[in-house]
Amino acid sequence: MKRRLLACLLTGTMVLSLAACGNSQGSGTTENKETSTQAAAKDTAASNDTESKDTEMKDTAAKEDAKSGDEITLTVATRYGADVPDEEFYRQKVQEFSDMDNGIKVVMDNIPTESDYLDKLRTSFANGDTPNVFIEYGGSRTLDYLESDALVNMQPYFDEDKEWYDSFYPTMFKDLDYTDKGYEGIWGVPFKSYVVSLYYNKEIFEAQGLTPPQSWDDLMSVCEKLKTAGIRPFQAGEKDVFRLGHFHNNIVIKSLGADAAKKLADRSLAYDSPEMLKTYQLISDMVEKGYLGDDILNTDYNTEKSTFAAGECAMRWDGSWYGSEIFGTDIYDKTGVVPFPYIDEKYKDDAQGGASDMWFVSKLNKSEEEIQASVEFVKFMTSQDYFAGNNEAAAVLYPAKFTATANTPANPLLDEVQKIVGNYKNMCTDIQNSDPESHMLDTVRNALQGLAMGNTPEQCGKEIVDNIENYQ
Missing domain, CATH: 3.40.190.10 (Periplasmic binding protein-like II)
Incomplete structure (x- = not known):
């Protein structure tokens, strides 16, 4: 397992040296959609040296808060910038969650450039200092983390809240199912589709x-x-x-x-x-x-x-x-x-x-309180209210069912895309x-x-x- 994680880290480093990957939604991929470098400057923690030091200080503070029991601070890692409508909505909702009187504060670590984001994520798993919650694309891309016993199995939480589980289209769990690898359960939560x-x-x-x-x-x-x-x-x-x-x-x-x-x-x-x-x-x-x-x-x-x-x-x-x-x-x-x-x-x-972007919860060196707070955050970000609100801000394809509000603007181009999807019989994400x-x-x-x-x-x-x- 250590060899696989090391190989994963070396691969990320190799990619950086060969070619800087752009910003994407995932998947993504996946990959997925990219944001501008200007947006990175607005992020709480971007990829330059000064911001990296700020992130390290915040991570240290988060751990001290978690140990104190007074307040849990979660680090949430994504590639979401501030110049794309649905990503701006995401950032607003993170702030809304963080402002709630629930004893949980969220530090966003948003790195729009894909190669920089994945390299930092791989490094965090290699050195045992991972974000509490992070975005990845499932399938083989997160298999190393699962084999290293670093991910939370979301199956018990779905079993506990059947309404939450049933809100997702069943096909969206395809790249979160590792049964054929010997791991029973569902190892993440769908967030976007494409x-x-x-x-x-x-x-x-x-x-x-x-x-x-x-x-x-x-x-x-x-x-x-x-x-x-x-x-x-x-x-x-x-x-x-x-x-x-x-x-x-x-x-x-x-x-x-x-x-x-x-x-x-x-x-x-x-x-x-x-x-x-x-x-x-x-x-x-x-x-x-x-x-x-x-x-x-x-x-x-x-x-x-x-x-x-x-x-x-x-x-x-x-x-x-x-x-x-x-x-x-x-x-x-x-x-x-x-x-x-x-x-x-x-x-x-x-x-x-x-499915493109997926939420994953890390349990590597995390307390039970941090894990429960992380699950609460993920449920908030994949709720019916979240998807309906995002649909008003920027209609996209979603991995879950929800009721659109009367304030949702018409988007003829997306309507055409949905018609295209309606005619497809077989779909797969990134082949690899x-x-x-x-x-x-x-x-x-x-x-x-x-x-x-x-x-x-x-x-x-x-x-x-x-x-x-x-x-x-």
């Missing part, structure tokens, strides 16, 4: 006489026509490695089906197989033709979004949270959305999506979430980034397979 779709600029498409693509062939035809007209089809922000990660997820799912995730996980489908080499080739071809934009390795996720908002590229793939982020902005009314184009028509109703090896998400994303550096599909597949063998 689907990845293709967004496009309606004005550009209309001016060029283009129809939104349904198939991959359609997409390639659109890209070529846009390029010929001097318009960038995409501007990928691959400085944040999850961008090609999400793109490749969809290529695999739309060409080999959502079940490909299980086949890759049990190695019945090899990462260097002819089928997988074809998926890398599609990305390599787009890079070579310039369809994915300029200088994509030095372009981050936020720049990608601002490029699209300025009308300087015609399309972008992203999670359903994007419709919430741009709500009320100039680009909103110009934006359309369609399913990610299928490659094999029999998999057109398969997609990347499901199903993998038994926790390093696989970083391993695959880093190898995919090599395609943007000029690596061949064969080199990409070999890099992944070599890393699998190195970890065995």
Whole structure:
């Protein structure tokens, strides 16, 4: 177990040295949605040296408070900034919880940049000084923590409050169930959900006489026509490695089906197989033709979004949270959305999506009082009132059922996304979430980034397979 945690920590450090990942919702992923660096400056604890020292001081104070019995102070770690509507709502609700007369105070440790956040989280588990509550994406990404007996099993709390458990869609617990690994129970709580779709600029498409693509062939035809007209089809922000990660997820799912995730996980489908080499080739071809934009390795996720908002590229793939982020902005009314184009028509109703951000409660060096307070916090943040209030602030896809209020603003773009989701038959989150090896998400994303550096599909597949063998 110590070896696995050490491997996890070393992987996080390696990712930082290879490429700084962008800010995302998760998953996320997952991954998920990214926030701006300006937001990080507003966080209670950001990732620069001064703020890190502040966080350490607050963590020390939290432990002293917990020991004194006068007041419990919880450290809650997320990637939520202050410039995205639903994340701003989250911060407001944390403050509301902290202001209650319940003897619990909350210190937020918000680090928007994914690689920085995950590196700090991994380090905290390695040195035994974890946040009380934190956001991750489940599946293999949190298996090391579970195997190290560092997570609270939420099953007893769900059993105690059946109404709370029944409020969630059953499919949202998929990446929190480790029964096949020998661990009975539910090891986290769903907080957000998503689907990845293709967004496009309606004005550009209309001016060029283009129809939104349904198939991959359609997409390639659109890209070529846009390029010929001097318009960038995409501007990928691959400085944040999850961008090609999400793109490749969809290529695999739309060409080999959502079940490909299980086949890759049990190695019945090899990462260097002819089928997988074809998926890398599609990305390599787009890079070579310039369809994915300029200088994509030095372009981050936020720049990608601002490029699209300025009308300087015609399309972008992203999670359903994007419709919430741009709500009320100039680009909103110009934006359309369609399913990610299928490659094999029999998999057109398969997609990347499901639960994204999950709450986890740490029990590593935590008192029983801290654990109970952490559960109380998580229940507050996943209550029907929370989801209904968030829906007023920024409608997104949710992992739970709730009654919308009369104050919820209309969001036609999200309505279109929900229609798309309604037609899907099979969904899975990041493909590597199903993998038994926790390093696989970083391993695959880093190898995919090599395609943007000029690596061949064969080199990409070999890099992944070599890393699998190195970890065995």
